[in-house]
Amino acid sequence: MCLTELFSAKRLESYKYFHGEEMCALLGDQHAASPHAVVVKDYPFTLNVNVLTRMVLSKKYIHNEVADGTTLEELKWMVDKWFLLNRVLNVGDSIPWFYWMGMQGYVKRMKKLGKTLHQFLEHVVEEHDGR
Numbered sequence: 001m002c003l004t005e006l007f008s009a010k011r012l013e014s015y016k017y018f019h020g021e022e023m024c025a026l027l028g029d030q031h032a033a034s035p036h037a038v039v040v041k042d043y044p045f046t047l048n049v050n051v052l053t054r055m056v057l058s059k060k061y062i063h064n065e066v067a068d069g070t071t072l073e074e075l076k077w078m079v080d081k082w083f084l085l086n087r088v089l090n091v092g093d094s095i096p097w098f099y100w101m102g103m104q105g106y107v108k109r110m111k112k113l114g115k116t117l118h119q120f121l122e123h124v125v126e127e128h129d130g131r
Contacts (some may be wrong), residue, residue: 005123006056018054022047042076049075057124078120 001029026047030038049072050060089108 015051015055018051022050022054022060025050045076045079049079057128059127074116075120078113078116081109081129082117083108085113 027042029046030043054060085106
C-alpha cells in the first residue's frame with residue numbers, strides 16, 4: 001500500500017512542495033537561533049518529522065511548541081526509544097526460559113513506549129475522524 005499509494009512517483013512529486021516549505025521553515029528557525037548555540041542534529045529530525053507527518057497524516061503535528069499534547073522532545077524520545085528497542089538483543093527472545101525474568105528490562109520499556117505511541121496515534125485518529 002505504501003509503495004502504490006504513498007510513495008509512487010506521481011505522489012512523491014506532489015510532496016516536493018512540503019519539503020521545500022519545511023526546508024524554508026528550518027532555515028528560518030536556524031537563522032532565528034543563530035546568536036545562540038545551535039544543536040544541529042535536532043534540525044534534520046524536525047524537518048523529517050514535519051515532512052512525513054504532512055505526507056502521511058495531512059497535517060504538521062510537531063513544531064517547536066506543544067502541538068496537540070505532544071512536544072517535539074516527547075516525539076524525539078519516542079523515536080529514539082523505538083530505534084533503540086528495535087536493535088537490541090533481548091535474551092528472552094533467544095532463550096525462552098529467561099523471558100519471564102525480564103533481566104534487561106526491554107519488555108517493560110517496550111510496553112511504556114507502546115502506550116505512549118498509542119496515545120499519540122489515538123489522538124491523530126480521533127482528530128482525523130472529526131471527534
